[in-house]
Amino acid sequence: MREQPPGERIKNYDEVPYGYSPEEAIFEAERCLQCKNPKCIEGCPVEIDIKGFIKFIAEKKFKEGVTLLKEKNILPAICGRVCPQEEQCEIKCIVGIKNEPVAIGRLERFLADWERENEEIEIPSIPKSTGKKVAIVGAGPAGITVAADLVRLGHKVDMFEALHQPGGVLVYGIPEFRLPKAIVFKEIDFLKQMGVRLFTDTVIGMIKSVDELLNKYNAVFLGTGAGLPWFLEIPGENLNGIYSANEYLTRANLMKAYLFPKYKTPIIRGKRVATVGGGNIAMDCARTALRLGAEKSIIVYRRSRTEMPARDEEIHHAEEEGIIFKFLSNPAAFHGDKNNWVKEVECVQMKLGEPDDSGRRRPVPIPDANFRMPIDVAVIAIGNSPNPLVPSTTPDIQTGKWGNIITDPKTCKTSKPGVFAGGDVATGAATVISAMGAGKIAARGMHEYLMNET
Amino acid sequence: MVKIKEKTKIAPNIHSCTVEAPDIARKALPGQFVIIIPDEYSERIPMTIADWDAKKGTVTFIFLEIGASTQKLAEFKQGDDLYSFTGPLGKPMEIKKFGTVALVGGCYGIGGIYPVARALKEKGNKIICFSEARSKFMLYWNEKLEEISDEVRYATVDGSLGIKGHAYDDIEENLKAGKKFDRIIAIGCTFMMYRVSEASRPFGIETIVSMNTVMIDGTGMCGACRLVVEGKTKFACVDGPHFNGHKVDWDIILSRRKAYLDEEIISQER
Numbered sequence: 001m002r003e004q005p006p007g008e009r010i011k012n013y014d015e016v017p018y019g020y021s022p023e024e025a026i027f028e029a030e031r032c033l034q035c036k037n038p039k040c041i042e043g044c045p046v047e048i049d050i051k052g053f054i055k056f057i058a059e060k061k062f063k064e065g066v067t068l069l070k071e072k073n074i075l076p077a078i079c080g081r082v083c084p085q086e087e088q089c090e091i092k093c094i095v096g097i098k099n100e101p102v103a104i105g106r107l108e109r110f111l112a113d114w115e116r117e118n119e120e121i122e123i124p125s126i127p128k129s130t131g132k133k134v135a136i137v138g139a140g141p142a143g144i145t146v147a148a149d150l151v152r153l154g155h156k157v158d159m160f161e162a163l164h165q166p167g168g169v170l171v172y173g174i175p176e177f178r179l180p181k182a183i184v185f186k187e188i189d190f191l192k193q194m195g196v197r198l199f200t201d202t203v204i205g206m207i208k209s210v211d212e213l214l215n216k217y218n219a220v221f222l223g224t225g226a227g228l229p230w231f232l233e234i235p236g237e238n239l240n241g242i243y244s245a246n247e248y249l250t251r252a253n254l255m256k257a258y259l260f261p262k263y264k265t266p267i268i269r270g271k272r273v274a275t276v277g278g279g280n281i282a283m284d285c286a287r288t289a290l291r292l293g294a295e296k297s298i299i300v301y302r303r304s305r306t307e308m309p310a311r312d313e314e315i316h317h318a319e320e321e322g323i324i325f326k327f328l329s330n331p332a333a334f335h336g337d338k339n340n341w342v343k344e345v346e347c348v349q350m351k352l353g354e355p356d357d358s359g360r361r362r363p364v365p366i367p368d369a370n371f372r373m374p375i376d377v378a379v380i381a382i383g384n385s386p387n388p389l390v391p392s393t394t395p396d397i398q399t400g401k402w403g404n405i406i407t408d409p410k411t412c413k414t415s416k417p418g419v420f421a422g423g424d425v426a427t428g429a430a431t432v433i434s435a436m437g438a439g440k441i442a443a444r445g446m447h448e449y450l451m452n453e454t
Numbered sequence: 455m456v457k458i459k460e461k462t463k464i465a466p467n468i469h470s471c472t473v474e475a476p477d478i479a480r481k482a483l484p485g486q487f488v489i490i491i492p493d494e495y496s497e498r499i500p501m502t503i504a505d506w507d508a509k510k511g512t513v514t515f516i517f518l519e520i521g522a523s524t525q526k527l528a529e530f531k532q533g534d535d536l537y538s539f540t541g542p543l544g545k546p547m548e549i550k551k552f553g554t555v556a557l558v559g560g561c562y563g564i565g566g567i568y569p570v571a572r573a574l575k576e577k578g579n580k581i582i583c584f585s586e587a588r589s590k591f592m593l594y595w596n597e598k599l600e601e602i603s604d605e606v607r608y609a610t611v612d613g614s615l616g617i618k619g620h621a622y623d624d625i626e627e628n629l630k631a632g633k634k635f636d637r638i639i640a641i642g643c644t645f646m647m648y649r650v651s652e653a654s655r656p657f658g659i660e661t662i663v664s665m666n667t668v669m670i671d672g673t674g675m676c677g678a679c680r681l682v683v684e685g686k687t688k689f690a691c692v693d694g695p696h697f698n699g700h701k702v703d704w705d706i707i708l709s710r711r712k713a714y715l716d717e718e719i720i721s722q723e724r
């Protein structure tokens with residue numbers, strides 16, 4: 001797929017890949033073998049009829065393709081951009097055994113973009129009201145999916161979001177150059193047109209408890225995500241110039257600090273920015289730092305490239321853009337100047353040892369091999385756990401070791417009657433599509449619950 | 455969006471603003487805060503709730519015109535809409551019978567101590583408020599505080615009302631003179647809260663401060679508001695904002711507050 005050249009794109013916030021033209025899409029779609037027993041669909045968490053929509057593209061029936069795609073996935077423009085297809089559907093694709101697999105994600109994106117640009121988006125007909133009301137807490141991918149599925153089954157849906165904009169991580173976390181926010185807002189508009197009511201600025205657990213919601217609604221879905229940032233808990237971590245990934249990305253994306261001073265939220269534009277971590281979030285932070293003018297944007301990761309959990313495409317983009325990778329380096333301390341501004345990160349040099357529980361080789365420190373690197377901003381992107389605000393104000397909801405809400409995997413039911421949960425709040429930080437997959441299961445579980453409720 | 459019902463300049467650069475927010479008014483408790491975004495371009499600004507009226511459905515906060523976003527806020531008039539208004543946030547202040555409680559308020563914190571003092575008074579505490587400013591004309595809500603307190607003491611830097619100096623000087627002198635307080639609560643600028651904590655430390659009187667660290671979301675998501683309390687990282691937005699002033703690491707807080715000075719200057723120039 002054609003992309004903005006690296007030298008250009010690090011100077012702007014625009015999307016990196018341009019997307020297929022209709023000709024390119026048809027050409028790619030024709031590579032699909034239309035297998036009798038397609039393997040790709042097995043890898044898709046929401047069971048999209050992949051070969052079906054690809055066939056429509058090959059036949060130039062884009063509209064039919066979109067309709068089929070949207071039966072299973074209401075956010076295709078988003079998933080086509082951010083899903084890890086290389087480990088879901090594309091890895092299973094038969095063509096991929098000998099050649100490059102069919103570019104399923106790019107084709108998905110093509111159809112969704114085509115519809116957005118060319119068609120009046122059709123509002124599906126909503127069945128007669130069931131008289132049931134549901135409250136959805138959190139307007140991220142999980143909540144959005146549940147809302148869309150339940151409203152199409154005739155339930156009345158109200159959605160509550162803590163922030164001033166809906167979208168969850170799609171809006172506050174994932175940067176504009178990877179997922180343009182206009183796309184997310186368009187999808188939310190679509191929900192509203194189907195009759196979902198959205199209440200932003202509403203922190204459940206504070207302004208209303210889950211129990212209060214249950215007084216007004218027949219069921220509640222919790223899709224509050226994994227918003228609690230982890231820190232390294234090492235000396236110097238509270239120096240000025242050290243951000244959690246959430247803070248850094250929220251300033252840059254949600255609050256649009258990249259357009260400072262038009263938008264008033266400041267962000268420190270370091271010349272040498274170190275991002276600690278190896279996941280998608282770390283790649284997003286490091287690439288954001290470049291676009292905010294960093295001369296050197298460095299990823300500090302304690303294992304090696306092979307163990308990095310980020311998507312290949314993201315690592316590849318980061319490499320192309322000139323991000324510097326410091327592998328096998330584990331921060332041990334930050335050192336500051338006399339005004340308490342960070343000026344160095346001290347790392348322990350690591351080597352790879354035996355595989356751990358996750359199957360990845362465990363990094364072990366090399367004695368006496370600490371080194372220091374000059375930096376002026378550091379971003380800690382080592383993970384998040386579920387936001388405790390709702391569980392802590394809902395004592396009868398069971399949570400696990402990481403503060404995750406415990407659910408029945410078949411229905412997304414929690415220990416509290418009438419309350420369902422899914423997405424990152426149940427699994428810990430995962431992916432957009434797995435949150436949507438959980439949303440689908442929850443919607444089915446809730447529908448059944450609502451219809452059998454007396 | 456919430457509508458501004460009333461906005462008054464109560465002292466130079468200090469405004470009181472009352473908005474229609476019935477759900478928040480019904481839930482608010484003393485010591486909680488809201489997050490405000492004046493218009494689409496502004497920052498998210500945390501503001502202590504200074505008063506509310508559940509019947510009328512209104513919430514009042516006091517703000518100081520200091521940065522670009524609060525200057526924007528100052529331009530708003532009665533009848534205008536605020537882009538975003540979220541609350542109540544944070545844990546409420548502990549309200550029970552302590553005995554004699556000293557409440558220290560400076561700048562926006564004069565408004566901040568008001569609902570706390572009122573609630574503590576209702577629980578049967580003896581209330582002594584310490585209200586401070588640079589000069590007499592920068593004090594506000596004197597009558598409101600006097601109405602609910604057993605005593606209100608004033609401190610002004612120029613000596614135009616009450617003692618000449620700061621409220622923390624007054625606290626310190628009172629303590630040294632053998633005055634007994636069962637609890638001290640301070641709301642206002644970081645330096646004032648720090649000085650109050652230092653003044654009471656030798657006397658071992660539990661001193662609660664209301665941390666106003668930099669914050670973005672206010673729900674525990676960004677960690678910008680982190681501070682260190684007894685060696686542990688805490689988030690002011692969800693673990694606080696109230697902490698024991700003898701246990702917080704002040705050095706870190708005082709330096710973190712200054713982090714955005716340069717940007718603030720650029721932002722105000724445009």
Ligand SMILES: Cc1cc2nc3c(=O)[nH]c(=O)nc-3n(C[C@H](O)[C@H](O)[C@H](O)COP(=O)(O)OP(=O)(O)OC[C@H]3O[C@@H](n4cnc5c(N)ncnc54)[C@H](O)[C@@H]3O)c2cc1C
Nearest residue numbers: 138140141142162168169173204225423424430431432435
């Ligand atoms: C920077 C970054 C990059 C990522 N990149 C990718 C990627 O490329 N591909 C991928 O598949 N996944 C990626 N992920 C992961 C993915 O975004 C998440 O797994 C997914 O968004 C989870 O969806 P969710 O609906 O469970 O939660 P979220 O998206 O976190 O949404 C939860 C929502 O609930 C709201 N909320 C929380 N508490 C309350 C409350 N008390 N009351 C009301 N509302 C509340 C939050 O404000 C938020 O809007 C990335 C994550 C981050 C942070």
Ligand code: SF4
Nearest residue numbers: 032033035040093094
């Ligand atoms: S596995 Fe590959 S070739 Fe087969 S149907 Fe799916 S996309 Fe087409």
